[in-house]
Amino acid sequence: MTDAFEQASMRRLAASHKRKTVRDGTSAPAVRGGDWRLATVTAVGTGTVTADGILARCMETYANPAVGDLIRIDQSSSGNWVAMGRLAAANGVAWTTPTLGTGYTQGNTTSTGNNNGAVRYRRINVQGTWFMEWDGGADRANGAQTANLLSAVLAVGLRPVRKASFVIARNATSITGVAASTSVVHSLKLDFNQDGTVTLISATAGDAETNWLSLKGIRYPLD
Incomplete structure (x- = not known):
């Protein structure tokens, strides 16, 4: 009777030690x-x-x-x-479509923005460096050239540390006062400023020569 009791106690003790060993091993990196x-x-x-x-x-x-x-x-x-x-987020990095300034129309149809789609941006990380990436296009009303392509300045975390200047595509027209056969313009300058504004610089600032513009492919670092 005593032997049976001792044997049962030893089995319980052995089982207890086994469970503890498993628990300790599970939590110890050197074991698992x-x-x-x-x-x-x-x-x-x-x-x-x-x-x-x-x-x-x-x-x-x-x-x-x-x-x-x-x-x-x-x-x-x-x-x-x-x-x-x-x-990564479930659907990748989300795009933001900003409201444009007065005189500009989003390229949402085949007849606006040279069918480039609406102007939009997103903040992305490429190999450890944060960038602002832009896409889309817009139409510009004759004579309209506000100080900011956008209706509001970009948030502080979306602005370049130094002015970021790009040459972007636009409709092809001749420079005002110069023969079209010798001076057809296909591009213009766009500045992303440290104050959060986005400034359009055309060949003759303020005139009606720019009808559409494209921001596709623009990317600048945020540090």
Whole structure:
């Protein structure tokens, strides 16, 4: 009777030790090896983030981390955590379609903006550097050339650190007062200013020569 009781006690003790060993092994990186998980950033440090209570060092490609980012963090067998980077949104980076200034019409139809589509922008990260990317086109009313192509200035986080100037496509017409056979203009200058305005600079500023313009392919760094 005593032997049976002792044997049952030893079996229970062995089972308890086995369960504890499994639990300890599961939580010890040296036993279970490397691992990774998804986590939400709750704090940003210098080269590090805290995500779900875990302090992790950022990869070089994970630039400009922000609270709320859903990221992947990896743990080595020695217990060190690395923040691999931000996960993409379900539908990619969203575009914003701004309201244009007076005298400009969005290229929403085949007859406006040379069928380039509406002017729009988005903030994207390319290999650790943040950029503003632009798309679309617009029509310009005769004589209309406001100080800002947009109805309002761009938010501070969307402006270039220094003025960003681009040569963009426009309708082909001759320069005012010059023979069309010798001076057909196909482009104009567009400035993205540090104050958030977007300025159109045509060959003869303020005249009616520019009927449509395209912002497709414009991209400038934000740092």
